[in-house]
Amino acid sequence: MSLEAHNISIAFGGLKVLKDVSVAVQPGVITGLVGPNGAGKTTLFNCLTGVAQPQQGVVRLDGEDISVYPLYRRIQLGVSRTFQTPRLDLDASVLDAVMMGFYSRNKPSLFGAAVSLPSRRRLERQLRAQAERLILQFELTADPYQRSGALSLGRLRLLEVARAIASSPKYLLLDEPAAGVDEHDRALLAKAIRRAAGDEIGVLLVEHNVGFIAELSDHMVAMVRGEIVAAGKPHDVVRDEQVVTAYLGGHRVAA
Ligand SMILES: Nc1ncnc2c1ncn2[C@@H]1O[C@H](COP(=O)(O)OP(=O)(O)O)[C@@H](O)[C@H]1O
Ligand SMILES: [Mg+2]
Incomplete structure (x- = not known):
């Protein structure tokens, strides 16, 4: 079981952005x-x-080649x-934004014409209760009916993470979720990420x-100019010479 990129290469114009990159994300x-x-x-x-189409390589989800599947299909499959x-x-509203996460994965099966109105209402109530729990967990707002746009950038990031988790994914990909997030919210985020892995x-x-x-990861991968230069235990990767030079500007960082 894993979400895998196999030997992915992609170029934009003449610029090679990924060169033969392979990564595997494992459950937990x-x-x-x-x-x-x-x-x-x-x-x-x-x-x-599925937002970009590599020129070479394959993407596999638990063994299935999903390389040509569009974004929405991959979400339905649990990415x-x-x-x-x-x-x-x-x-x-914040509540609707989180609810969107449930619908993005479950709409076809749970909300189809075959489902009776009472059971659909019951399901919606359950989903709303789950969404409210996520809103509490992430301390997003005291008022679930508040406009999402009223939240700070940091809280918007947490909201997006909450929505992604609401879809009950098998694999969760977070692109700089802690950028612009204050220390308190970062701790909430770290907890949520650990809980997801759990x-x-x-x-x-x-x-x-x-x-x-480094503290949060079980495994770490470092990329420089479209290539993987180091992979392994966080402790080792942050000390890797190429990583230190390229990423950390030559300063060693304790981890
Ligand atoms: N759609 C695109 N068209 C052209 N160049 C792109 C496109 N997407 C990314 N790039 C270029 O690919 C390189 C890698 O970008 P990106 O994947 O955003 O890097 P990172 O997330 O590591 O900062 C950059 O040079 C960026 O300008
Ligand atoms: Mg980026």
């Missing part, structure tokens, strides 16, 4: 992905989730993500804060 494991700006981390997320710049309907979700996490990601 937090994999941290680090690399300087422009390394290709977001592009790798895009290839895994959920957040974006580096949150993509949310700012006019929707629920056997496979997590792929991009993060610039090396201390945060």
Whole structure:
């Protein structure tokens, strides 16, 4: 069981952004992905989730080749993500935004014409209760009916993570979820990520804060200019010479 990129290569114009990149995300494991700006981390997320189509390589989900499946199909199959710049309907209430997570994965089976109105209502009530729990967990707002757009950028990131978790994914891909998030909210985020892994979700996490990601990750991968230069235990990866030079600007960081 895993979400895997196999020998992925992609170029935009003449610029090779990913060169023969392979990564595997395992259930219950937090994999941290680090690399300087422009390394290709977001592009790798895009290839895994169907936002971008690599020129070479294969994406597999629990053994199934999903390379040509579009984003929505991959979400239905259990691959959920957040974006580096949150993509949310700012006019929707916080509650509706989280509920969207449930619907994104379950709509066809649970809300089809075959489901009777009373059971649909019951289901909606259950989902609302779950959404309210997530809102509490992430301390998003005291008022679930508040407009999403009224939240700070940090809270919007947490909202997007809550929505992704609401879809009950098998694999959760988080693109810099802690950027612009204060320390208190970052601790909530770390807890939620650990809880997700505890629920056997496979997590792929991009993060610039090396201390945060090294502490949180079970496994770490470092990319520089479209190539994987190191992979292994966080402790070793943050000390890798190429990683230190390229990513950490030559300063060693304790982890
Ligand atoms: N759609 C695109 N068209 C052209 N260039 C792109 C596109 N997406 C990403 N790039 C380029 O690919 C490189 C890697 O970008 P990205 O994957 O966003 O890196 P990271 O997330 O590691 O900062 C950058 O040089 C970026 O400008
Ligand atoms: Mg990026």
